[in-house]
Amino acid sequence: MIQLNINGRSHQVDVEPNTPLLWAIREQVGLTGTKYGCGVAQCGACTVHMDGAAVRSCVIPASAAVGKKITTIEGLAKGSVLHKVQKAWVDHDVPQCGYCQTGMVMAVAALLQDKPRPTDADIDATITNICRCGTFQQVREAIHAAAKA
Amino acid sequence: MDQSLNLSRREFLISTAAVGGGLALGLQLPFGVNAAIAADVVPEVNAWVVIRPDDTVVIRVARSEMGQGTITGLAQLVAEELECDWSKVSTEYPTPGQNLKRNRVWGAFSTGGSRGIRTSHEYVRQGGAVARMMLVQAAANQWKVAASECSTADSVITHQPTGRTVTYGKVANAAGKLPAPDVKGIKLKDPKDWKIAGKSMKRFGAAEKVTGRQVYGFDLKLPGMVNAAIMECPVFGGKLKGFDAAKVSGMKGVKKVLRVGDTAVAVVADTWWHAKTALDALPIDWDLGANAKVSSASIAADLKAGLTASQAFVGNKSGDIKTALAGAARTIDAEYAYPYQNHACMEPMNATARYTPDKCEVWVPTQDGEASFAAVLEASGLPADKCEVYKLDLGGGFGRRGAFQDYVTQAVRIAREMPGTPVKLLWSREEDMRQGRFHPVMQCRMTGSFDANNNLTGLHMRLSGQSILASVRPAIVEKAGGKDPATFQGVAESGEHSLGYTFPNMLVDHAMRNTHVPPGFWRGVNINQNAIFLECFMDELAHAAGEDPVAFRRRFMAKHPRNLAVLNAVAERIGWDKPAPMGLHRGIAQMKAFDSFVAAACEISVEGGNKVKVHRIVAATDSGYAVNPAQIERQVAGSFVYGLSALFMQECTVKDGRIEQENFHSYNSMRIAQMPRVESIIMPGGGPIWGGVGEPTICVAAPAVLNAFFKATGKRIRSVPLKNHGIEMV
Numbered sequence: 001m002i003q004l005n006i007n008g009r010s011h012q013v014d015v016e017p018n019t020p021l022l023w024a025i026r027e028q029v030g031l032t033g034t035k036y037g038c039g040v041a042q043c044g045a046c047t048v049h050m051d052g053a054a055v056r057s058c059v060i061p062a063s064a065a066v067g068k069k070i071t072t073i074e075g076l077a078k079g080s081v082l083h084k085v086q087k088a089w090v091d092h093d094v095p096q097c098g099y100c101q102t103g104m105v106m107a108v109a110a111l112l113q114d115k116p117r118p119t120d121a122d123i124d125a126t127i128t129n130i131c132r133c134g135t136f137q138q139v140r141e142a143i144h145a146a147a148k149a
Numbered sequence: 150m151d152q153s154l155n156l157s158r159r160e161f162l163i164s165t166a167a168v169g170g171g172l173a174l175g176l177q178l179p180f181g182v183n184a185a186i187a188a189d190v191v192p193e194v195n196a197w198v199v200i201r202p203d204d205t206v207v208i209r210v211a212r213s214e215m216g217q218g219t220i221t222g223l224a225q226l227v228a229e230e231l232e233c234d235w236s237k238v239s240t241e242y243p244t245p246g247q248n249l250k251r252n253r254v255w256g257a258f259s260t261g262g263s264r265g266i267r268t269s270h271e272y273v274r275q276g277g278a279v280a281r282m283m284l285v286q287a288a289a290n291q292w293k294v295a296a297s298e299c300s301t302a303d304s305v306i307t308h309q310p311t312g313r314t315v316t317y318g319k320v321a322n323a324a325g326k327l328p329a330p331d332v333k334g335i336k337l338k339d340p341k342d343w344k345i346a347g348k349s350m351k352r353f354g355a356a357e358k359v360t361g362r363q364v365y366g367f368d369l370k371l372p373g374m375v376n377a378a379i380m381e382c383p384v385f386g387g388k389l390k391g392f393d394a395a396k397v398s399g400m401k402g403v404k405k406v407l408r409v410g411d412t413a414v415a416v417v418a419d420t421w422w423h424a425k426t427a428l429d430a431l432p433i434d435w436d437l438g439a440n441a442k443v444s445s446a447s448i449a450a451d452l453k454a455g456l457t458a459s460q461a462f463v464g465n466k467s468g469d470i471k472t473a474l475a476g477a478a479r480t481i482d483a484e485y486a487y488p489y490q491n492h493a494c495m496e497p498m499n500a501t502a503r504y505t506p507d508k509c510e511v512w513v514p515t516q517d518g519e520a521s522f523a524a525v526l527e528a529s530g531l532p533a534d535k536c537e538v539y540k541l542d543l544g545g546g547f548g549r550r551g552a553f554q555d556y557v558t559q560a561v562r563i564a565r566e567m568p569g570t571p572v573k574l575l576w577s578r579e580e581d582m583r584q585g586r587f588h589p590v591m592q593c594r595m596t597g598s599f600d601a602n603n604n605l606t607g608l609h610m611r612l613s614g615q616s617i618l619a620s621v622r623p624a625i626v627e628k629a630g631g632k633d634p635a636t637f638q639g640v641a642e643s644g645e646h647s648l649g650y651t652f653p654n655m656l657v658d659h660a661m662r663n664t665h666v667p668p669g670f671w672r673g674v675n676i677n678q679n680a681i682f683l684e685c686f687m688d689e690l691a692h693a694a695g696e697d698p699v700a701f702r703r704r705f706m707a708k709h710p711r712n713l714a715v716l717n718a719v720a721e722r723i724g725w726d727k728p729a730p731m732g733l734h735r736g737i738a739q740m741k742a743f744d745s746f747v748a749a750a751c752e753i754s755v756e757g758g759n760k761v762k763v764h765r766i767v768a769a770t771d772s773g774y775a776v777n778p779a780q781i782e783r784q785v786a787g788s789f790v791y792g793l794s795a796l797f798m799q800e801c802t803v804k805d806g807r808i809e810q811e812n813f814h815s816y817n818s819m820r821i822a823q824m825p826r827v828e829s830i831i832m833p834g835g836g837p838i839w840g841g842v843g844e845p846t847i848c849v850a851a852p853a854v855l856n857a858f859f860k861a862t863g864k865r866i867r868s869v870p871l872k873n874h875g876i877e878m879v
Contacts (some may be wrong), residue, residue: 015422016401023422027376032368033361035544037495038578042813045495073361082360089359093351093779096787097216098358099495099544105359124822130813132495132545133216134790136824138783 002066006031007075017063022046024062025072033073033102037130044129047103047110048072054110073102076109085109088146096133104129108143117147192325194283196243196254197227197276200321204304205237210273211248211255212265213516214354215543215550216787217843218780219265221352223273225776226266229338229346230277233317234304240353245522246537258518261551261670263743263841266776270839275332280324282335287324288315340774340835349779354542366499366514366541371571374501375404376421377563378428379574381413383583384441384806385665389414390434397427406431409562417563421575440665441806448590448664448803449486455613455660456484456594462630462661464612464637468654473607477598481693483686485595486868487614487678489801489808490588491816492671496544497581498556502564503571504529509536509561514543516551524554528561547791548670552621553586579811586669587801587808589615591678595686598654603694605705607654610682612636616661617668617675633661638675638742639848640683645744646676649712650687650705666803672791676742676848681869684738684852688859698737698856699725711834712739715748715769718830722767723750733764736857738849745840746771749789749849751825755861759876763793763825763854772840775833785846786827792850794819797871797878823878 004011004021006029013028025034025048034057037045041056048057049071076083082090085108095101104127111118111126118126123143131139193199199207208227214220224240243255256269281301288306289296292313300307304317340347357363382388392414394406402423409415414433418424455461474480500513502525509529515521521538529536543550560574576584591614598607616633619626626633636659638646648657671677691701699720706713716739720726729735732754739748751766768785775781798817802809810816851869858876859865866874 019422023420026368027420027422030370031361032364032370035365035496036367036575036578037497038813040578040812040814043495073359077360082356086356086359090351090355093355093783095216095352095355095358096218096783097495097543097545098354098363099365101358102361124820128820128822130495130818130820132493132547132791132818134787134819134824135783136790136819136821137786137827139821140824 002062004029004062004065004070005068006070007072013062015062018061021048021057021060021062021065021070025057031072031074035099035103037100042130043100044107045100045103047106047129049106049110052110052113054107073106076106083109084149085112085146088142088149092138092142092145094135094138094142096135100129100131101135104131104139108146112147118143192322194280194321194324195276195329196251197273198231198280200317202318204234204316204318205239206231206233206304206317208238208240209243209255210240211243211258211518212269213258213260213518213540213543213546215260215516215546217265217784218352218777219260221350222266222776222780223269224353225346225348225350226270226274227277229343230274231281232301232303235345235350237304242518242540244537244539245518246533248519249533259520259551260516260546261548263843263845267744267839267841271337274337275335278335278337279329279332282330283324283327284317284320286327287320291315291320291323346776348777350777352780364541365496365544366501366512367496367544367575369501369512369541369573371501371503374571374573375417375419375567376424377415377417377560377572377574378421378424379409379413379415379559379576380428380433380580381584382435382437383808384435384437385667386440387438387806388412388436390436392434393432397431400427400430403427405567407563407566409559413559415559415563415574417567417572421573425577437806443665443806444804445802451664452590452592452613452662455662456592456611458613458660460660461611461658462632463656463658464634465640465642465648465657466655467652468607470607470609470654470656473654474596474598474609477606478601480596480598481689482594482596483689483865483867485593485682485685487591487681488869489590489666489803490671490795490799491582491585491801491810492545492547492549493582493816493818494543494545494547494549497576497578498549499573499575500557500560501571501573502560503569504561504564505568507535509564510539511557511560512539512541513557514541514550515554516543516546520551521554521557524557525561528558529565547672548674549586551670553669555584578813582811582816583808585801585808586667588671588677589617589668590664591615593678593682595682597686597690597693599694605652605690605694608652609655610640610657612657612659613662615663615668617670619661619663620668631661633659636675639679639740646742649709649739649741650702651708652705665806673742673844673847676740676845677792677795677851680738680740680848681852681855684740684849685855685865685867688736688856689865702739711746711771712741714834715739715746715771715832718769718832719748719750719767722828722830723752723765725750734857734861736853736855736860738852738856740845740848742845742848743841744773744838745842745845747845747849749846749853751853751857753854753857753861755858758862760879761854761858761876762879765826765828766850766853767828767830768846768849769830769832770842770846771832771834772842773833773836774839775831778831781831781842782829784842785829788846789825789827789850790819792847793854793878796851796854796869797876800870800873819878
């Protein structure tokens with residue numbers, strides 16, 4: 001049994017310490033907005049924030065998240081008010097199938113926290129999530145729109 | 150039956166309303182927010198349309214949403230004829246079981262071949278028009294006036310002579326009791342008059358997708374549910390010999406270790422992570438069979454022999470190619486090759502099944518609910534009235550989730566071993582990579598002949614490689630005398646994939662060389678390789694003739710005005726007649742596929758001879774009609790991600806009979822840094838035939854870039870992926 005702080009709430013989670021944080025979040029806490037795409041930190045679909053930084057939760061042992069503040073996509077909005085990245089995503093009609101988009105949104109939210117007005121080069125260097133539908137053109141537009149919001 | 154499985158419409162609405170404003174923590178709904186079952190307590194107007202007293206409209210369509218926007222587009226077409234208030238529209242999927250009971254009123258469920266809109270636009274519009282007529286008749290009856298005196302707009306019926314109005318919601322109940330008018334007498338709107346269709350409406354569901362509320366198959370939760378991880382014999386055709394369950398049955402959470410059919414073994418546990426961990430630790434004994442000797446090299450050698458084989462199926466011919474080649478002043482030839490590729494949907498394959506002797510239910514992201522239904526019938530052994538499939542929106546499909554329902558069969562087989570318990574079967578990415586239904590391998594020998602004046606006198610395109618239909622739809626191949634007509638997509642004599650050139654003497658033929666690797670319909674299907682073979686070789690021929698590649702193509706396009714129009718459109722927009730900006734090099738390609746005409750022109754730079762940056766792509770699409778231009782733009786831009794990932798990075802190689810690539814580190818996909826700027830030209834040409842959008846553009850991505858690479862370096866690259874040539878996308 002370990003204790004995880006997720007979206008401002010404390011959760012007692014019954015997992016082995018080396019269980020990936022992704023599966024603790026999905027299967028123990030029950031938050032399924034964080035997605036499995038590869039399990040080897042390649043695709044970014046599982047991106048969450050750990051103490052404010054974007055991390056790929058599929059390769060982080062749950063035990064390494066103890067004592068940290070975890071934010072998942074479900075905790076990004078303030079109540080019913082969407083985060084500016086989420087809003088830009090809706091305004092620009094970014095998601096296609098949408099499966100990778102929660103991870104993409106989390107990665108971008110962390111980027112904007114770091115660099116409020118990112119350049120295209122900042123985006124290229126930081127946002128490395130895979131999207132098989134190919135939403136990148138709209139993603140880039142929406143990042144710049146969110147930065148201006 | 151558990152309460153949450155037997156959710157009534159009312160409960161469903163309350164549940165979704167409760168989470169609508171905030172976040173859905175631990176959402177227990179068996180359906181996605183946008184994928185309610187068609188079991189409304191409010192009576193329907195007709196199969197397509199349900200209108201509630203508050204004027205909200207539910208439009209039911211059978212095709213599947215996997216990111217391509219088809220549900221939004223189809224709803225726009227229904228709403229256009231219905232003349233309802235678009236802001237009040239939502240959609241839901243009917244189930245295959247309901248479709249069966251109602252004499253397939255919703256038509257085909259199959260969502261592939263870019264057919265979602267182009268083959269159902271007529272009956273969905275008729276559905277909307279019929280519903281509108283019934284609503285008007287109900288209002289007219291209420292007012293005791295003639296229906297012809299009433300008009301409709303934005304869900305309001307107006308009696309013109311008196312100005313009386315009533316909303317759809319108020320008369321929907323009465324309308325549903327009226328006899329439906331005969332669709333034969335209905336005149337659908339001229340697209341010129343469209344107000345909802347033809348407009349760039351936002352697709353449904355974006356808010357759910359960016360908040361994590363959207364429930365994918367992977368996310369489904371049912372009370373009492375267990376999770377399964379599976380491994381099928383990695384050598385296709387091999388069998389499961391045995392496994393040592395005792396080694397893992399004591400591991401945490403493990404409930405069952407079981408054989409699934411002849412070829413697979415699964416572990417069932419409380420969580421999927423426990424199931425997967427135990428499966429990874431399970432000693433498995435495979436009977437690999439004779440295919441374990443097959444490798445990429447042995448397959449390539451077999452295909453290579455086909456390039457000069459005497460027997461080949463003729464796909465398209467004109468004139469007399471033999472004489473043309475024999476009498477040529479000179480001939481040039483080139484050999485091309487295209488590899489196996491995996492669809493790599495972001496959401497790996499999955500299905501959830503619950504079986505009892507009286508009922509088998511499956512929840513699945515599927516491109517074809519009826520194919521899933523058929524798989525449930527077969528795997529459960531139950532009759533149709535005891536089976537049902539609930540569709541969920543897909544986390545990508547690309548052709549993997551339509552004709553192939555292997556994951557459904559597996560889930561039902563496992564659920565049969567645990568009657569009453571819902572079993573969620575999830576594939577790992579590794580399983581998804583190993584057990585693809587792969588883009589077929591193909592080699593091609595192109596030969597062109599010129600006379601003494603550099604006129605092209607003949608073209609021979611010899612394909613050698615795998616047939617998809619021989620494996621997936623053998624009856625079609627049998628009927629065609631052994632030929633696979635789909636092999637000739639993009640170079641066919643006629644139809645939705647007809648060749649966009651007329652050559653004086655031409656032969657396109659196919660030496661079929663099938664392998665043990667299961668092929669499938671991979672977004673774009675056979676146009677992907679055919680466009681590379683044809684459009685790169687057209688460049689080679691133009692170069693050999695000392696002519697500009699666009700001018701050279703135009704010589705053979707007099708009878709193909711719509712192909713020519715898209716080619717001209719991209720040439721003009723990119724400035725083909727003027728020199729490219731310093732350091733940039735251009736390439737171009739065109740094709741007709743899925744009844745749409747597409748062309749692309751690109752600008753690339755090449756550093757150090759191998760670092761390719763695609764700066765800009767101009768793409769033109771003539772799909773006859775443009776139901777939602779913004780979604781077409783997104784499909785076109787996304788097509789370049791799919792097509793260029795395939796060109797630069799993707800190959801599934803075979804070693805010891807199995808696919809070697811197991812995850813994205815060895816089967817890569819483009820990232821945002823590599824994304825070119827895409828400019829779409831949407832130029833619907835009208836006419837009786839509607840074209841598809843999801844697939845055609847993919848095929849022009851690769852040849853346009855390959856032709857630009859030649860322009861930049863003087864090197865012809867004739868096999869995919871470019872990583873095998875040391876070329877990378879930056």
